[in-house]
Amino acid sequence: MAILDILTYPDKFLTKKVRPVEKIDGALNKIIDDMIETMYEAPGIGLASIQIGCDKSIVVYDLSYGENENSLQVLLNPKITESCGEIVSENEGCLSVPDYRSDVKRAASVIVEALNREGKPLRIEAENFHATVLQHEIDHLNGILFIDRISKLKKGIYRRHLLKQLKQNET
Numbered sequence: 001m002a003i004l005d006i007l008t009y010p011d012k013f014l015t016k017k018v019r020p021v022e023k024i025d026g027a028l029n030k031i032i033d034d035m036i037e038t039m040y041e042a043p044g045i046g047l048a049s050i051q052i053g054c055d056k057s058i059v060v061y062d063l064s065y066g067e068n069e070n071s072l073q074v075l076l077n078p079k080i081t082e083s084c085g086e087i088v089s090e091n092e093g094c095l096s097v098p099d100y101r102s103d104v105k106r107a108a109s110v111i112v113e114a115l116n117r118e119g120k121p122l123r124i125e126a127e128n129f130h131a132t133v134l135q136h137e138i139d140h141l142n143g144i145l146f147i148d149r150i151s152k153l154k155k156g157i158y159r160r161h162l163l164k165q166l167k168q169n170e171t
């Protein structure tokens with residue numbers, strides 16, 4: 001297994017939409033294993049394939065940060081099939097958006113359909129924090145970051161702060 005580099009905003013690859021996984025083979029399983037290791041190492045609660053430069057539809061997440069060995073989930077081709085209600089996820093963050101957090105409006109509950117890594121269909125009913133994680137990760141597969149779901153003003157402040165930092169690092 002290998003720890004992969006995580007792409008960060010404003011990398012253009014993060015705005016790409018993924019293609020569906022069509023074949024579960026050794027190469028795909030290696031990507032999945034590397035994504036899991038990369039997520040735990042970060043540490044993060046979830047990781048989407050697009051964040052490590054792969055445009056196949058894969059999400060890994062673990063709400064326990066690896067504390068509970070049964071809570072790791074691998075989703076291939078996940079889709080939100082139903083969503084309802086509204087919540088504000090507090091202080092949402094992302095491994096691809098370092099040093100920034102914001103409240104984000106999210107659906108309060110979702111139903112997600114996907115395949116597991118053996119190719120068997122999965123149906124997940126999630127609420128609140130779990131629902132937020134799924135929406136955040138599935139957004140990644142559609143080229144959307146959580147900062148695309150906050151106000152233009154807030155995103156502008158973040159962007160200027162980031163550009164300033166990049167300039168400082170240059171000099």
Ligand code: NI
Nearest residue numbers: 093094095096
């Ligand atoms: Ni993220």
